[in-house]
Structures are given as structure tokens and as C-alpha cells.
Amino acid sequence: MRCCLLLALLLAAGSVDAAAPVWTVQITEAYLDMRTGPGRGYPVFNTVENGESINVIKKRTGWYKVKTAKDITGWVAESGLEQTRELDGRPVNINRINLDSLVQHRWRAGFASGDFGGANVLSAYAGYVFSPNMSIELGLSQALGAFAENRVASVTLVHQFIPEKRLTPFFSLTAGMIKTNPSATLVLTEDRTDQLAAAGAGVRAWITRRFVFRAEYRNYVVFTSRDENQEIDEWKAGFTFFF
Structure with missing residues (x-):
């Protein structure tokens, strides 16, 4: 329920920004x-x-x-x-x-790799650009650690502060689900699926007309069924292709 409410707010913000003229x-x-x-x-x-x-x-x-x-x-x-x-x-x-x-360019796709709470993470995403400042992305990530495998499906709203610059910072808000599969050696731990949300920031650098380098940080909050929610820090970098 919390993720659905956050997603609704993100989409509303994106629709308002999309009405702004380009230049x-x-x-x-x-x-x-x-x-x-x-x-x-x-x-x-x-x-x-x-x-x-x-x-x-x-x-x-x-x-x-x-x-x-x-x-x-x-x-x-x-x-x-x-x-x-x-x-x-x-x-x-x-x-x-x-x-x-x-x-x-209205559509984009990309990939990134990095660290997800101490585990190696690989991500792929596709997005649609509402305006030069605002876009929405659908992403899938897999993080492999010593004790568990995590799979994340997410929706992210991305806001670029200075889109006309070759190097521009951005801010992101994310909602989604995470599925945790414990290692086979942890026989007493069951698989679980939880909701999550995240706030993040990063930079983009245009390399060519359709090719962009991207680095970002996200702070995730996993809404677990236990007494305390779990926080996970993610650092990753990769490339985006526009078409």
C-alpha cells in the first residue's frame, strides 16, 4: 500500500512537469x-x-x-x-x-553494476522521458551476496536539474518489491518478498547524441514483516542508450 501511494505521487509530479515548454x-x-x-x-x-x-x-x-x-x-x-x-x-x-x-529522445534503456548492501548488483532498466527534466523508469536488479540473492523490481521517477548541460545532476524516487532468496546453507531461513522505497541522487554525462554515462547512489528502505525495517545503501554506475 505504501509503495502504491508513493508511485501515485511520483506519476502526478511527472505529469505536472511534462507540461513545461522545452525552450x-x-x-x-x-x-x-x-x-x-x-x-x-x-x-x-x-x-x-x-x-x-x-x-x-x-x-x-x-x-x-x-x-x-x-x-x-x-x-x-x-x-x-x-x-x-x-x-x-x-x-x-x-x-x-x-x-x-x-x-x-523519448525512450531509453541502460544497464549498471555496483554494490547493493555489500553484494554485487547488476541492473537493467528502460524509461520514458516526459520532458527534459522528468522521466520514469522500470528496472530489474539482481544482487548476489555471501548469504542471499536479492531480486528487485522497481519504478523510478528521475528529475534532472540542468538538462541542457553536458554534465548534469539528478534526483530519483523509487518504489518496488524485493525478493530475498537465502543461501542454501541457511536452512532455517525462508524466502521472503517485501515492499521497498528509495531516494537517490547521481550524475549523468553525455558521451554522444544517444549514449550517456550514469553514476548514482540510492538509499533503500525495505518494509519487512519484522519489528524493524531494513536500510540498504546502493552505489552503481553504467550506461544509458537513447532511441
Whole structure:
């Protein structure tokens, strides 16, 4: 029950954050042409005038998909976008746009290894990106120790603080289940399944457009049927692939 309540709160937070616009710039030239596709072979169907703003959605080989304040979506050339400005008046930094485009991939998967309460752990996960700041992940982990094997199935909400930076910190909240299988030598101990929750933090570093290094720490609380809950510290590092 506790895990279900935590998961509901995580999903609610993710849905609120997803409504935030990606990035907004302002037109400073007389006008900016919008085309139906990412290339000069596509026709111009709309013009954004001086002083109007547009949201930058994603990049494709020198072209950028944008949305106007009137909810008109189209493509503009990189040369045109270079002439825009930030809302505070600063010139647009195209390098920032190039890095922002990295976080537009909606799906990701990855793996990591490390230490789970003194046991060797191997994890695999897949996730969906709500917005540049917020994503949700489904994960499976196996931890092999001297006295038991632990298997964890979890749902994690991840919040990136500065997604446009190549190196960015993140915070995570996790809910799930853990199954503990004691070693065969511990004949008096039975298998058990318990709920768990965790809070964590870490860093991500973009290596290529679709490849990210990730290191993180999580503090788990296992809600056991015994008098006291169990706390487990986890440290792990691995790689994430975006697609």
C-alpha cells in the first residue's frame, strides 16, 4: 500500500512537469520562414514576425522543429534560428540548442553494476522521458551476496536539474518489491518478498547524441514483516542508450 501511494505521487509530479515548454526564443529579424519539413525542398507555409516567440522542440540535421504561440508547428533553418534571441535579450547559443536536442529522445534503456548492501548488483532498466527534466523508469536488479540473492523490481521517477548541460545532476524516487532468496546453507531461513522505497541522487554525462554515462547512489528502505525495517545503501554506475 505504501509503495502504491508513493508511485501515485511520483506519476502526478511527472505529469505536472511534462507540461513545461522545452525552450522559448524570440524573433529579432523582420520575419522567420516556417516550412512543412526539415529541408529547403519543403514549402514555406507560415511566417513568424519580429517580436513573436517560438518554442524549440527538436533538431534534425541543420533544421529545427518549432511551435509558435498560436500552436502552429513547423521547421526553420539553423541560419534563421541563429538570428533569434533568448527572452532576456541574449543572443541564442546554437551549441545549447545542439545539446538540448540530445534530451528530446523519448525512450531509453541502460544497464549498471555496483554494490547493493555489500553484494554485487547488476541492473537493467528502460524509461520514458516526459520532458527534459522528468522521466520514469522500470528496472530489474539482481544482487548476489555471501548469504542471499536479492531480486528487485522497481519504478523510478528521475528529475534532472540542468538538462541542457553536458554534465548534469539528478534526483530519483523509487518504489518496488524485493525478493530475498537465502543461501542454501541457511536452512532455517525462508524466502521472503517485501515492499521497498528509495531516494537517490547521481550524475549523468553525455558521451554522444544517444549514449550517456550514469553514476548514482540510492538509499533503500525495505518494509519487512519484522519489528524493524531494513536500510540498504546502493552505489552503481553504467550506461544509458537513447532511441
